[in-house]
Amino acid sequence: MDRETLKQALENADLTAYEAEAYLTLVNYGRLPAVDVAKKSDVPTSQVYDTLRSLESKGFVETIDQDQLHAEPSDPVEILRHLRERGELFTDAAEELEDRWEQPDLNDHRVGVVKHAETVLEHVRTQVRDANTAVEVALTADQFESLRGELKSAAKRGVIVHVAIYYESDLDERSTSWDVSMTNLEIRVVKIPGPFLAVLDRSRSYFAPNSRATENYGILINDNILSFINHWYFQTCLWYSWDPLVPNHELPKPYVSLKEFIREIAPLYHDGANIAVTVSGIDIETEEFRTVTGAVTDIDYPNEVRDGSPSLEQLSTYAVVTLTTGEEVVSIGGWGAVYEDLEAQKITLEAISFDYPGQS
Structure with missing residues (x-):
């Protein structure tokens, strides 16, 4: 990688153009007086002192006050970690932008497939906020805790919320802090593993395989008939046969x-x-x-x-x-x-x- 490309990479890692120029000069030459940093780089003499102090505050260099200010590059361990983290951030951001670009617009399509199950969860989070009548959802305890706020808010609005949670050994202990004693919210415990499934207002449904699946993907459905099929699966396999987490015989x-x-x-x-x-x-x-x-x-x-x-x-x-x-x-x-x-x-x-x- 040539110097100019390396400089651009440092600028992408939150250094200014002057800071990147001064840092690369010190890496190449080692300890230098501040005035020599200015001479051997494109940093103006009027800016070099502030630039070196800023680099020191970020951990990139160390300054030494002798008869005049000197600077030398710091141990690069923290700097390398910072650069690698920034690289991972950019990679993750690129993947997320790609996913969002490829996500189907369900206003124009009845069925869409996304690459990550987490995308399905975020779609459901958004749609639950707008639900008017009913939400049926089957999920893990972790997924429920992620969506709990939206599900409880929906129940408070009068939406019927039926939650089927897949059994885990610590479920009883975890559920003590959930505070789900609400008229429109019922939770049942399913003793067999299954997929993430949500059916909202009879018109939209969402599917993602559980952790045992070999592929990570999700399906977004905007169709009454397909949503009815998912509703019937939910009712027969994930609801009727299982007991409530907290029995409630009160009316209404x-x-x-x-x-x-x-x-x-x-x-x-x-x-x-x-x-x-x-x-x-x-x-x-x-x-x-x-x-x-x-x-x-x-x-x-x-x-x-x-x-x-x-x-x-x-x-x-x-x-x-x-x-x-x-x-x-x-x-x-x-x-x-x-x-x-x-x-x-x-x-x-x-x-x-x-x-x-x-x-x-």
């Missing part, structure tokens, strides 16, 4: 999925319970957002059972809940409803009561 209780709601309240309904719910979603006829509150008066799905909860298989084709509000009868369907009156996006179980004492 929110639900993302009509199927989950039916599985929990069907036995109570068939035992004669009065079940009051509030449902928010899209009116099928007007295509506008609507909220209704009423009592459950019917539950319909294939091969209906009356002595327990229906299986996921029974609910996989169609499932309908009928509400009576006092003014109208409203049929409630799940994600993708076509023939019902309302496509439920958020179901809140408000109250359960029985007409006769001792009935349960």
Whole structure:
């Protein structure tokens, strides 16, 4: 590397042009009086003293006050470390800029692939801040702690947040400091490893393999149908079968999925319970957002059972809940409803009561 290129490298490492010139002169000649540094370099005599003092403050040279000011280069260990760190910083910055340049704009594309799983996590962090209805996310404890602030803020805004955390041996101890006792936030512990997965507002989903994968990549999806497939995977594999981290039987209780709601309240309904719910979603006829509150008066799905909860298989084709509000009868369907009156996006179980004492 020639002197001019080396000088440019030093300038990129936070030295001024005069500092780089003076430092290289001292490296070439060793200890010199300040006036000789000016003579053997392009540093003006009027600037050489301030330049050498500045280099000394940065650890590049040592100055000696004799009959006149002398300077010599310092031991290069710290300087080499500084240069290598700067090199790593520039390399990392270049890779990050490349990643961001190559990231797909999901406003124009339905599916995009990124090179790093961490990119997916940052996309989810941003999108959770704008979520309006529901967030379903499966992740490790470390990833949850990274996103915890955004997830709790979403729950405080009324967004239903369902978190599936993959089990780790220290999970119980770590979770004691999480403070997640919130109405709209529920955490379940999954005992099998799995990918990072997030489904937001039924329209966007995000995937990245876990640490066992041989490749580091992520998938960004802006598509209702593909997001529904991810939602169904989340519900069946990462949610229904697993226990809550902190059991909570208090009402009101929110639900993302009509199927989950039916599985929990069907036995109570068939035992004669009065079940009051509030449902928010899209009116099928007007295509506008609507909220209704009423009592459950019917539950319909294939091969209906009356002595327990229906299986996921029974609910996989169609499932309908009928509400009576006092003014109208409203049929409630799940994600993708076509023939019902309302496509439920958020179901809140408000109250359960029985007409006769001792009935349960």
